[in-house]
Amino acid sequence: MAAIENLVAARKSLKISLEKSKTLAFALEKVGPRLEEIHQRLPSLESAVRPILAQKDALVAVGGHIDRAVGPAAAVLKVFDAVHGLEKPLLSNPRSDLRSDLSVVKRLEEALRFLGDNCGLAIQWLEDIVEYLEENSIADYRYISNLKNSLKNLWDLYSYEERARLDGGLLEDALDKLESELRRLLTENSVPLPMTSSTLGEKPCIALSPLPVSIIQKLQLILKRLTANNRLESCMSIYVEVRSSNVKSSLEALGLDYLEIPISEFNDVQSIEGYIGKWGKHLEFAVKHLFEAEYQLCDDVFEKIGPDVWRGCFAKIAVEAGIISFLQFGMMVTESKKDPIKLLKLLDIFASLNKLRLDFYRLFGGKACVQIQNLTRDLIKAVIEGSCEIFWELLVQVELQRQTPPPANGSVPKLVSFITEYCNQLLGNDYRPILTQVLVIHRSWNQERFEERLLTDAILNIVKAVELNLETWSKAYEDTTLSYLFFMGNHWHFYKHLRGTKLGGLLGDAWLREHEQYKEYYAALYLRESWGKLPALLSREGLILFSGGRATARDLVKKRLKAFNEAFDDMYKKQSNWVVLDKDLRGKTCQLAVQAIVPVYRSYMQNYGPLVEQDASAGKYAKYTAQTLETMLTSLFQQKLMTRASSKTRHSNGKLNNVDVATNQFCSASTVM
Template identity: 60%
Template sequence: MAMAVVESIENLVSARQLLQTSLEKSRTLASALDKMGPRLEEINQRLPSLEAAARSISIQQCAFSRIRDHVDRAIGPAVAVLKVFDTARELEKSLLSDPCSDLFDYLSVMNLLEEALKFLSDNCELAMKWLEGIFECVEDNAITNDCCLLNVKKSLRILQELQVYEERARLEGGALSAASRKLEIEFKRLLLENSVPLALDSLATSTAEQASVFASSSWPVPVIQKLQAIVQRLNSDNQLECCMSVYVDVQSSNAKHSLQALGLDYLEMSITKFDDVQSIEGYIDQWSKHLVLAVKHVYELEHRLCNDVFKKIGSEVATGCFSKIASQSGILAFLRFGKHVAESKKDPIKLLKLLDMFASLNNLRFDFNRLFGGEGCIKIKNQTRDLIRKIVDGACEIFWELPLQVELQRRSSPPSDGSVPKLISFVTCYCNQLLGDDYRPILTQVLVIHQSWKQEKSLEGLIPNQVHDIMKEIGLNLDAWSKAYEDISLSYLFMMNNHCHFRNLKGTKLGDMMGDSWLTAHEQYRDFYAVLYLKKSWQSLLAPLSQKGSNFLVW
């Protein structure tokens, strides 16, 4: 019983405590509810603005959804541009080295860089179009994300700069421009290392076989291939003029050094010295020999090298370079010297020298036409034609004036001792040379050319007829000179000596042309004047002998 009472009391105590706890929670909840009322009112008041914000977010999400396709399309070109730009930067670093180590690899890098720059230029434009479309969409849909707009603008500026990257690379100081400059330096280095002056002084005394081997020498094939590759590369960069200038400077200097070994200072002698033909006969002979060496070896080699180096660009470029090399190294000096000789004082002895010069030029005619026949060599070609015309005109003028030149000597005095005048010896020797195998074919060709220029028919016997006229004038001179002696016996001696001189021309070219009757006539005149001379000289001795004849008888 007592135990039951105790348990009931404990239950009551527990119930009371529970009720107290519940009451405390109720009070706390009531207090919280009292506080929540104002907060709910505040939320209720903010609901319209939150609803408007939610609607705005929904609109922006829709707008961004619409430009997503534009963004996707722009990302591809933009990423490709960036990758190629990185590649271009790496290629630029590779071009900082010198091309001499591996020229063809260097040229390959230049080509790759050029392709990369072209890709940048083309694809930057495409990416910019897509970004411009994004920018328009953003503005059209009233998207006020300033960060987005700034990024789009920044991307456009970057692409605009990359778009002109190719142009800047080609400008002075740019990667391609600097690489082209290095190629020019390498081009010049290759030329200087392989251009060696020809030993023309030793060639002048070499055999024909040695000379042929000498003339066929050229540069090694790998060197030619490198020069060709550089020329093609610089041509594609519009730098061909610089390349040609370097080539002409180096090769004209080399050709000039080759010719200087021959001692060509006489080509620049004063014009006044040309009137004394006898004093420059040796120089004229040298001119003929040196011109052959210059054309057949120096200019032949330079012509071949020009064609080898520039043949992939075009024959006009090669011809232009060769023309400048020939002009700057001395061919014009050769032509100018010949012109001064042809224009100098008309002296009979100069005829032979003019014929020598014509023969040299005629022998080189094929070479001149082949080497200097192009349009780029028009100046050299015209001056060569002018020189030939002056030589032909000068030679013919002297030849036709030879009888007159003999006649002009008629007023001079004969030798005081009755010997053969120097003029007679000179003229007969001179005519023998003109009629000889060395000069007669050349003189005939010159006369035929001159006749054709005048549109006159070629006349048979031009040379023999002119020689007959010369000898006719010589005969008239002899008659005039013989009458100049006061001593008649000396006159007879003079005539005897000269007819003897003409009689001794038997077997010579002149004697054969004049014929046996002419030689026989001089032989008869020689004997005739010999008799007269003896008769006259003995008569001059008989007078004193007859006066002292008695004295001789006593003895």
């Protein structure tokens, strides 16, 4: 019994011990996390306690280090907070209050300048604290390591994109908006110059600026801020793009497609000479109206930045707007095939450039316009050399024409009419001063002196060569009568078309009278050797006192009328292809023929016509009436309709109304021209 009781007691004791163990295990399970937490906090507690273990002098000194570092760091943080406070006004639309926005941008620049100057200093002070803590074992090494990593990250951020991101890119966004506003102000206020039919004829009357003063002031304010932030190149690019596009639009309204004609599309100046006159007017308009205005505007807008900047902008605007195309067109003319018309066109080009000489020097004289200067210099040189070359070769080309046959119809050779009018133009008020200036310049390049007689002697020699050509050509006619008609027409052409002209004045009155007399002389020879021979065929010999009766008289009249008709028909047929170009001379020559024949024929038919008119074959002998002969004779020497149509004048400006054939013949005389 006692043993059982002991077992029960032991069982009870064990049960109690088991319950206690479970309770203890549960308690230990709850205490475990707390112990782990305490374990984790021990390093920081150790670090916190570390200063207590440090030397007293080190603890005292650390306070000064902390004070020196915290001040700059706090100031930096304060400014950084202020920067982000500017974000809202900076990202607003600049056009609402430009001056206020520019003021905010300036404040941001100042804040960033402060941050840029002081962030590095604050980081250095913080590095000093860390170094002090490490050297004096005041802080835990892990804590020191974390501080060093943080400072390294600060240095990296500070150096990122050369400190440009201290504001997180806020300034860049604000500057982008200012650039957009700059473009908007320029675009909305740049209007192409309106073109009217009288625009090119107007004298240049330029306003102080193509843009309102208020807009220029806004542009200057924007440029000031953008330039302060190294965005001048971007501003210049925007300005040049907008303004050059505006100038180009103004020029396009003039119709300048001809400036793009490639040299391969034409062989000579005649194919584009109509454009050369336009070229001079368009170039003058572009320089005096458009480029002059852009020059002044560039000065106004960029004046506070510097002359090199605004002159550089103007140079780019001029190039992009098309000044180079004008100069290249002029060069294309100088490179074309040489001919006399080209000389006049080259002189026109020189006159246009010379008229704009001072404008070119002022507008394009700076180093920024070197390309324009070089092209202009090359063009002037090519114009002068080309003009002189053609002028001095004119005599040779006239002499080469001597080898060609004269006109088959005996008219004035087109070379003669061309040269007389051409030389008159060279001596006229329009071209003589220009040609003289060109010759003076060209001779000065060769260290030679120009004398006025060189020009006049050259012209006189050309006229003498034409006269010698006429002598040579007259000998080429097999029909002597035609050569007389040829001489008559050409001498009259000289007299009539040179009298009262510059060339006529140079040749002199005696020279003109001589040609008038030659005209009369050859007219008399022509009449004597042609129509003047026919009246003798209507002789009355044997008809007044004829003894053979009426039948004999009739036979004699028939014979003489037949001879007259045959001679008249032959001569008329031959001369119906001859031409006298001058209307007055043609009428006078026809009248001389009429006076030589018709009165004699009328009288003859009145007296002896009845002898054959009753004959069955009367129509064979009384072939013409006096009126018919007069009508036929007065219709001679007319230029045929086909020939007239093929000789259409090329010019309507009253300067040189020569025909294509004349110029083509003159130009084809040599491969040189």
